[in-house]
Structures are given as structure tokens and as C-alpha cells.
Amino acid sequence: xxxxxxxxxxxxxxxxxxxxxxxxxSNPLEMIAAKKELATHDWVRIFQEARQLGVLHLxxxxxxxAARADLKELIQAAHxxxxxxxxxxxxxxxxxxxxxxxxxxxxDHVQLSIQDATEDRANWIAGTKxxxxxxxxxxxxNKLRVAFTVNLVVHRQNxxxxxxxxxFAEQLGPNRLEIAHTQYYGWALKNRAQxxxxxxxxxxxxSIVEAAQxxxxxxxxxxxxxxxxxxxxxxxxxxxxxxxxxxxxxxxxVLPCHxxxxxxxxxxxxxxxxxxxxIWNKSAAFNRFRGEEWMQEPCRSxxxxxxxxxxxxxxxxxxxxDMTATDPACSLAPMHHLVTSQQIEKHDLREETTDVSWSYxxxxx
Amino acid sequence: xxxxxxxxxxRFAAGCRWGSHGEDRVVLFPEGMIRVExxxxxxxxLVDGQRDVAHIISTLAExxxxxxxxxxxxxxxxxxxxxHDKRVVDF
Numbered sequence: 001x002x003x004x005x006x007x008x009x010x011x012x013x014x015x016x017x018x019x020x021x022x023x024x025x026s027n028p029l030e031m032i033a034a035k036k037e038l039a040t041h042d043w044v045r046i047f048q049e050a051r052q053l054g055v056l057h058l059x060x061x062x063x064x065x066a067a068r069a070d071l072k073e074l075i076q077a078a079h080x081x082x083x084x085x086x087x088x089x090x091x092x093x094x095x096x097x098x099x100x101x102x103x104x105x106x107x108d109h110v111q112l113s114i115q116d117a118t119e120d121r122a123n124w125i126a127g128t129k130x131x132x133x134x135x136x137x138x139x140x141x142n143k144l145r146v147a148f149t150v151n152l153v154v155h156r157q158n159x160x161x162x163x164x165x166x167x168f169a170e171q172l173g174p175n176r177l178e179i180a181h182t183q184y185y186g187w188a189l190k191n192r193a194q195x196x197x198x199x200x201x202x203x204x205x206x207s208i209v210e211a212a213q214x215x216x217x218x219x220x221x222x223x224x225x226x227x228x229x230x231x232x233x234x235x236x237x238x239x240x241x242x243x244x245x246x247x248x249x250x251x252x253x254v255l256p257c258h259x260x261x262x263x264x265x266x267x268x269x270x271x272x273x274x275x276x277x278x279i280w281n282k283s284a285a286f287n288r289f290r291g292e293e294w295m296q297e298p299c300r301s302x303x304x305x306x307x308x309x310x311x312x313x314x315x316x317x318x319x320x321x322d323m324t325a326t327d328p329a330c331s332l333a334p335m336h337h338l339v340t341s342q343q344i345e346k347h348d349l350r351e352e353t354t355d356v357s358w359s360y361x362x363x364x365x
Numbered sequence: 366x367x368x369x370x371x372x373x374x375x376r377f378a379a380g381c382r383w384g385s386h387g388e389d390r391v392v393l394f395p396e397g398m399i400r401v402e403x404x405x406x407x408x409x410x411l412v413d414g415q416r417d418v419a420h421i422i423s424t425l426a427e428x429x430x431x432x433x434x435x436x437x438x439x440x441x442x443x444x445x446x447x448x449h450d451k452r453v454v455d456f
């Protein structure tokens with residue numbers, strides 16, 4: 001029996017409704033309609049149960065969380081329950097007074113994602129005219145006492161102007177800058193051919209980030225994780241399956257990560273039927289990849305198995321069709337060629353392709 | 366970054382605040398937390414944006430009369446510097 005850890009963070013996807021159509025959205029292709037969303041009182045109970053389970057950080061996300069009219073009540077309830085609340089938003093639907101009310105209710109941290117440095121290019125990625133609004137929103141955040149992270153979502157279409165993007169982000173006045181490489185789930189996987197960076201871009205990105213970290217030391221923290229397709233070993237996805245984190249979707253299903261829904265035959269329990277404690281401790285889905293029993297070689301005898309836990313189960317399934325396989329992102333994986341051949345193919349494509357045709361994230365009512 | 370001066374008034378940075386994790390007191394900040402123990406805890410409990418560094422040092426010197434005042438001063442300055450680098454404390 002694997003040691004049972006206490007969760008530290010809860011990702012609450014409170015709605016899948018969103019005015020943006022970002023081509024790298026991590027939401028599932030099948031999104032949840034508004035009429036199936038949990039009620040305010042369900043979330044209030046969840047926040048209390050989560051805190052009792054040990055959760056410290058609550059990440060309110062979506063979709064666009066501001067699409068919910070009860071966002072202030074949710075933040076207040078989370079704050080009263082003792083959770084540190086982080087709002088991951090596009091800023092759309094939040095004017096100065098609504099944002100001020102959220103901070104008043106106990107919001108600790110605002111995270112704003114930026115698609116690119118210039119309006120046309122940013123709106124092209126977002127599939128919506130959102131960029132100008134985001135700039136105005138950053139101004140509103142700066143007037144309030146709340147932690148502010150700007151998240152630059154990077155991929156092949158914008159990595160060539162990363163320096164310009166960092167300079168733009170600085171003007172928005174955050175305390176922290178996160179440079180997030182697109183992760184290939186949901187809509188991003190659909191658009192992977194146009195989003196996957198080249199190795200040169202990754203190398204250039206690392207040196208640009210290092211220089212910016214030095215230049216901005218003490219002023220702004222910069223966090224950046226290299227995409228796992230280019231790393232030597234896979235990411236310790238979610239800090240290990242069912243070890244640190246849980247995610248609740250708009251309809252109340254509890255998942256070990258954003259993408260777990262893609263794995264067949266996993267039954268996810270719902271907070272409408274079970275307590276969060278039961279789901280964390282007892283549910284089949286959370287226990288499925290805890291410990292090492294499920295591992296194949298080379299993971300099973302690998303000394304890194306307690307550090308990266310064989311990588312990401314969802315990625316292993318999506319790329320190899322086997323959910324217990326070693327994550328192909330690992331250089332030791334028998335199926336590693338799946339990731340390397342893609343790199344080469346995409347690199348060749350890059351020189352030839354001028355037109356990009358996106359599958360924009362769909363709308364959900 | 367420079368160390369705080371005697372007249373600096375350290376305070377928690379925006380989005381950084383006290384929390385608890387089991388029996389431990391922790392400082393929560395975006396995407397993480399720090400466990401604070403012993404000396405660090407007694408220093409950080411005096412960080413409120415009102416008291417200046419000289420006041421914090423003298424309060425601790427009164428509380429721990431057997432400790433070397435030079436060491437207390439050094440502990441306070443280096444601790445605050447460290448938390449400033451982590452963007453947890455402003456001064």
C-alpha cells in the first residue's frame with residue numbers, strides 16, 4: 001500500500017464558459033455546460049472539506065472564473081475556510097469595482113495570462129479581441145494590494161519574440177512572471193503541429209530567461225519550466241498521481257489532474273455523491289497510479305521512480321495508447337521516438353509553412 | 366539587493382500572509398509556502414509594517430538577554446534580506 005499524502009492544492013475549474021478561444025486551452029474537448037455546474041453551496045462545502053484535508057492553496061480557474069456571477073461569494077467562502085486563493089483569469093468580466101470587491105473578499109493572488117506582446121498577434125492566439133482589455137485589467141490590479149503574476153504562454157508562434165514579450169509583461173507591473181510552455185492536452189494537443197517549438201527556440205528561450213532573471217533579480221521573480229518533450233527526464237506530473245493535488249471540474253467530478261479524463265476506464269467520483277476525503281483516500285481513480293505496483297520497466301527498477309513517478313500518465317496514454325507505459329518524454333522510455341520524431345518533423349515543417357490553421361477552443365453555454 | 370537599514374519598516378509583500386499547516390505556522394505566498402521556525406518565527410512575528418528594524422532588534426535583545434546582541438542583529442538582517450529576495454517581505 002502506497003503512503004497516503006495530504007493534498008496541498010485544489011484546482012477548482014468553476015466553469016468552462018469563457019469568452020476566449022485560446023488555441024492551447026487545456027480544457028477537455030467535451031466541455032461542461034452551464035446548467036450542469038455546481039451550485040454556490042456545493043463549492044462552499046468543498047472549500048471547507050479541502051481545508052480540513054490539508055489543502056493550502058486554491059486555484060480558481062475555468063474557463064473564465066469571472067463568468068460565474070457568484071465569484072465573490074466563492075472567494076469569501078474560500079478565504080473564511082482558511083485557503084490561500086489564486087484567481088486565474090483573462091480579466092474579462094472584471095472591471096475595477098468588481099475586482100476590488102474580490103480582493104476585499106479575501107483574494108490573495110491574481111494570475112493573468114498574456115498571449116503575445118502585440119495586439120494583433122495576441123488576439124490571433126486568443127481567437128478574441130482580449131489583449132487591450134488585459135492591459136486595462138493589469139492597471140486595475142496594480143491599484144490593489146494583491147499578489148500579481150503575469151503568465152506568458154509560449155509556443156512556436158511567439159517564442160521568436162520572447163524578449164519583447166518579457167519587456168511587455170514588465171510594463172504590466174507584476175511581482176512575478178511565469179513563462180509557461182504549452183502543455184499538450186485538450187485543445188493544445190489538437191493544435192500541437194503549429195504550437196510545438198523547435199529545439200533552437202527552446203535553447204534560445206532558456207538563455208533569454210536566464211538573462212531576464214539576472215536583470216530583474218529582487219524586482220520580479222521569473223519562473224520557467226522547459227517543456228517536457230525537450231527535457232531529458234519527464235516531469236513529475238502534478239507532483240505524482242494523487243500525492244499533492246486535486247482538480248474538480250465544473251460538474252463536480254474530482255480528478256488527479258486536468259487531463260485525467262482522457263484515460264479510459266477510470267471512474268471519477270463526484271462531490272455531489274461523496275466527501276472529498278473519501279474521494280482522496282478511497283476512490284479507484286486516485287489510487288490507480290499511486291505507489292509503484294502499476295509501473296512497467298524501465299520505471300519499475302529506475303532510481304528516478306520516486307522523483308518523477310514515471311512521468312505523466314495522460315501523456316503516456318495519449319501518445320502510446322498504454323496508460324502504464326513510461327512517459328515517452330523520458331529519454332529512457334522505449335517509446336521515446338514518438339516525441340523525437342515529432343520534433344524533427346515539426347522542425348522541417350516550420351521552414352515551409354506560412355499559413356497556420358487553428359482549431360480554436362469552442363464556446364460553451 | 367541591499368540589506369534593510371535600521372529605519373526600514375519591513376512588511377509582508379502583497380499576497381504573502383500567515384497560514385497554518387498541521388501544527389506548523391507557515392507563510393503562504395503565490396504557488397508555495399515557507400515553514401517558519403525558532404528564530405525566524407520570532408523575527409517574522411514582529412514584521413508588521415509599523416515597527417522599524419531597530420525596534421525589532423531591540424525587542425528581540427530584551428526577550429533574549431543571554432544572546433549576543435551582535436548575533437541577534439546579524440540574524441535579523443540576514444533573515445529579512447533572505448525573505449526580501451524571495452519576495453515575501455518588502456522594506
